Amino acid sequence: MGAIAAEVLVSRLADWGVRTVFGLPGDGINGIMEGLRRNADRIRFVLVHHEEAAAxxxxxxxxxxxxxxxxxxxxxxxxxxxxxxxYDAKMDHQPVLAITGMQETSVLGTGYQQEVQLDRFFADVAVYNEMIVNPAQLPSLVDIAIRTAYGRRGVAHLTVPNDIQVAEAGQQPYELVAPANPPVTAPIYLAPAVRPREAELRAAARLLNEGQKVGILVGIGARGAGRLVEQLADTLDAPVIKTLSGKMVLADDSPYTTGGIGLLGTKPSEELIEEIDTLVMLGTNFPYTKHLPTPGKVKTVQVEIEPTRAGVRMPTDVPLIGDVAATLEALLPMLRRRPERRLLPSYQAKMAGWRTNMAALESADRDPIAPQYLAALIDDLATDDAVLTCDSGTVATWAARHWTIRGDREFYLSGNLATMAPALPYAIAIQHAYPDRQVIAYPGDGAFAMLMAEFHTACRYRLPIKVVINNNSSLGQILWEQMVLGYPEYGVRFEGSKPDYAGWARGCGGFGAYVDRPGNLRGTLREALAYDGPALVDVVVDANEPPMPGKIKYEQAKHFAEAFLRGQPHRASIATTLFKDKIQQLRER
Known part of the structure; x- marks a missing residue:
């Protein structure tokens, strides 16, 4: 049997060090599936239940x-x-290659069954986007696609018509000669350590040395540079705010951090933003500008690897184009260490108070179960090198405030896209990459239901992920967003019959448990975490626990009250929950 073009495509992926392809077969990619079969010793195909999960x-x-x-x-x-x-990959700047099928070239443009011009469809999401129309284009276009995805930190897309997939490898029906394709030895792509120019570094140093009250905002672009960030904070007497995506840049018990920012953030972070006169942004393109300083109020230095993103969120006095670690290594020797400790001690005291308030909400005595207690138990029982994933929604608030980054822990969620449903497929992929690490997914019930079939994927591959569902039988975040707009909730609670998620987990061949009493929760979570295989715990939590902002603004409180006056259907339960929250916080003082 002669080699086919799809075999060349798959072999070239393997040359680049690709060891896993996530996907779902179909008649439009049968040739590529054959290429994967012939290279099964080099690349593993992970069969999923839904293509969204594969992405x-x-x-x-x-x-x-x-x-x-x-x-x-x-x-x-x-x-x-x-x-x-x-789009999740695009908006969080991750290198991903999507490969899709296409109808045979002879019928393109005729309105053939399932004929969708996927190269046009992906025009917005992809940094590289091509249709293979000649077998001789392989493997050159694979090389270009992967280099572009790495170099531009984005999505590359190749779509391959059926007849091209199964054509003879290297077939050249035209007169042009295909370029040479030398062997590739992985890893082939190494990101350069980019350092800003000397003049810009000195300008940044002058601005920072002149600042009286300096704050630092770090994002995921500062990952791996935590030690340098703490050196910067110590030199400038500058507290460090972390974006949610950047939560693992610094340990949560670091004396330099005030925790998160925005609706999911902390009160000390909100107050710091209001107080500073100078802001350092490190590896972040934080989109919620209303939580950043008022333009013109502060001087800003931004370290950003992508020049087009510098100054997008804030007027930037000194943009430093470079990666965070290389930039800080060059910048730190130019800065004067402040002998007085004023801002840091002040915010360390504020953070101590904030942590006390958060701990008060983690009560094991609350019935229904407080979601803060569930999040805190996950945090307590997880290993120090666990990989934690969560979904968008109220779970992101509880994870932001009640999970602590310590040791070698890692934390992942959909950052800028903030889509529902990635927690479970994220956990599967990460467990596949790191089979010896503990991986815990934390979805809400609404998000879990979207791609729950993928728990079966984990069972089929015996991937020992742990899934803990924060089940409030509602689209909780939307519920509270409606109220903050001043409207009573509508269409956000899943009333009536309740899905048996624990039964589904057992039916798939994994561990499944249902918990609706706080006294049973710790023991059940321990049992699930110790289980030698995929495990799921469906936890019924208080549906009326609001994810309150770190610092409540007048307009938010006003609109919340208006929702009550306009007929919020669960106002009595919500008021009771808020009252319990406040009583517990007062007890801790």
Whole structure:
């Protein structure tokens, strides 16, 4: 049997060090599936239940390993299903390659069954986007796609018509000669350590040395530079705020950090933003500008690897184009250490108070179960090198405030896209990449239901992920957002019959447990974490626990009250929960 073009495509992926492809077969990629079969000793195909999950898995693989993630989908609807996960990769700047099928070249343009021009469909999401129309284009276009995905930190897409997939490898139906393709030895792509120019470094140093009250905002772009960030904070007497995506840049018990920012952040962080006269932004493109200083109020230095993102969120006095670690190594010797300790001690005291308030909400005595207690138990029982994933929604608030980064812990979620449903596929992909680490997914019930079939994927591959569902039988974040707008909630609670998620887990061949009493929770979580295989715990939590902002503003409180007056249907239960929260915080003082 002669080599086919799809075999060359897959072999070239393996040359680049790709070891896993996440996907779902279809008649539009049968040739590529044959290429994978012939290279099964070099690349493992992970069969999923939904293409969206495959794209999330490829994104999670890139986030957790730094290597390109690869997903595969058939033509038409299969490729369309990839879009949400690929936008997650795009907006969080992760290198991902999507490979899709396409109808035979002879019928393109005729309105053939499932004919969707996926190269056009992916025009917005992809930094590199091509259709293979000649077998001789392989493997050159694979090389270019992967280099572009790495170099531009984004999504590359190749779509391959059916007839091209199964054509003879290297077939050249045209007169042009294909370029030479030398062997590739992985790893082939090494990101350069980019350092700003000397003049810009000195300008930044002057500005920072003149600042009286300096604050630091770090994002995921500062990952791996935590020690240098703490040196900067110590030199400038500058507290460090962390974006949610950047939560693992510094340990949460670091004396330099005030925790998160924004609606999911802390009160000390909000107060710091209001007090500072100088801001240092390190590896972040934090989008919620209303939580940043008022433009013109502060001087700003921004360290950003991508020049087009510098100054997008804040007027930037000195943009430093470079990666965070190389930039700080060059900048720190130019800064004067402040002998007086004023801002840091002040915010260390504020953070101590904030942590006391958060701990008060983690009560084991509350019934229904307080979601803060559930999050705190996960934090307490997880290993110090656990990989934690969570979904968008109220779970992100509880994770932000009640999970602590310590040791070698890592934390992943959909950052800028903030889509529902990635927690479970993220966990599967990360467990696949790191089989010896504890991986815990923390979805809400709404998000879990979207891609719950993928728990079966974990069971089929015996991936020992642990899934803890924060089940409030509602789309909790939307519920509170409606109220903050001043409207009573509408269409956000799943009333009536309740899905048996624990039964589903057992039916898949994993561990499944249901908990609706706080006294049973710790023991059940321990049992699930100790289980030698995939495990799921469905935890019923208080649906009326609001994810309150760190610092409540007048307009928020006003609109919240208006929702009550306009007929909020669960106002009595919500008021009772808020009263209990306040009583517990007062008890801790």
């Amino acid at each position: 999330f898995m490829a994104t999670a693989h890139a986030k957790a390993t730094g290597e390109i993630g690869v997903c595969l989908a058939t033509s038409g609807p299969g490729g369309i299903h990839l879009a949400n996960g690929l």
